[in-house]
Amino acid sequence: MGYKAKFRVWRGESGEGRLEDFTVEVNEGEVVLDIIHRLQATQAPDLAVRWNCKAGKCGSCSMEINGKPRLGCMTRMSTFTEDETITVTPLRTFPVIKDLVCDVSFNYEKAREIPSFTPPTDVKPGEYRMQQVDVQRSQEFRKCIECFLCQNVCHVIRDHEENKPAFAGPRFFIRIAELDMHPYDVRDRRPQAAQEEHGLGYCNITKCCTEVCPEHIKITDNAIIPMKERAVDRKYDPLVWLGSKIFKR
Numbered sequence: 221m222g223y224k225a226k227f228r229v230w231r232g233e234s235g236e237g238r239l240e241d242f243t244v245e246v247n248e249g250e251v252v253l254d255i256i257h258r259l260q261a262t263q264a265p266d267l268a269v270r271w272n273c274k275a276g277k278c279g280s281c282s283m284e285i286n287g288k289p290r291l292g293c294m295t296r297m298s299t300f301t302e303d304e305t306i307t308v309t310p311l312r313t314f315p316v317i318k319d320l321v322c323d324v325s326f327n328y329e330k331a332r333e334i335p336s337f338t339p340p341t342d343v344k345p346g347e348y349r350m351q352q353v354d355v356q357r358s359q360e361f362r363k364c365i366e367c368f369l370c371q372n373v374c375h376v377i378r379d380h381e382e383n384k385p386a387f388a389g390p391r392f393f394i395r396i397a398e399l400d401m402h403p404y405d406v407r408d409r410r411p412q413a414a415q416e417e418h419g420l421g422y423c424n425i426t427k428c429c430t431e432v433c434p435e436h437i438k439i440t441d442n443a444i445i446p447m448k449e450r451a452v453d454r455k456y457d458p459l460v461w462l463g464s465k466i467f468k469r
């Protein structure tokens with residue numbers, strides 16, 4: 221059975237804006253993105269929202285729903301009571317372009333700072349032999365759909381704009397971890413670079429990134445903590461330290 225829901229949606233551009241109230245029809249089985257589309261079709265034709273697949277796989281419709289970072293297409297209306305007012309706002313960590321659409325280019329800049337996978341030259345594609353545990357690690361990290369909800373929720377940059385130049389963020393810590401632990405990546409990535417150059421040291425393991433990941437990637441346990449351990453092992457291992465002094469690596 222359908223009902224009328226109360227929606228409060230952030231409208232505005234370039235930092236100026238306000239919350240606007242709407243009453244809008246909801247039908248059985250719908251998700252928040254359906255309601256945003258109905259608003260566009262009936263009451264707010266210029267309401268800007270980024271979306272694409274409507275199946276939780278493209279990572280486009282990231283937004284904050286009642287203050288929680290979520291995908292609009294994966295948030296069922298049935299999770300709210302019928303008399304609840306549902307507030308929809310853009311991601312807080314990135315500059316707003318218009319309404320619910322943010323400029324997420326910060327993330328693409330961070331992606332460019334990580335050198336790509338570098339395989340050995342003497343092993344041809346198809347000849348790679350990897351242990352299942354290494355395959356599974358890459359597969360888990362590669363489930364990332366780049367919705368940037370983890371980047372948005374991390375307090376290191378959510379509350380501190382000034383940390384952005386020094387902090388790559390959880391999405392890129394899983395990328396760095398995947399490459400650093402990949403048995404066929406031959407680039408010397410120095411695990412402590414993650415700590416010092418990409419800002420892993422700013423992370424104090426709040427695990428908020430893991431909580432919001434729609435792909436349920438264990439960002440903190442499987443990527444961030446192992447990378448912190450690898451960085452520390454390498455930095456404080458007396459044999460590695462001595463070797464680095466002797467061979468000036």
Ligand code: F3S
Nearest residue numbers: 374423425426427429
């Ligand atoms: Fe941020 Fe995740 Fe660490 S939310 S503080 S990167 S555990």
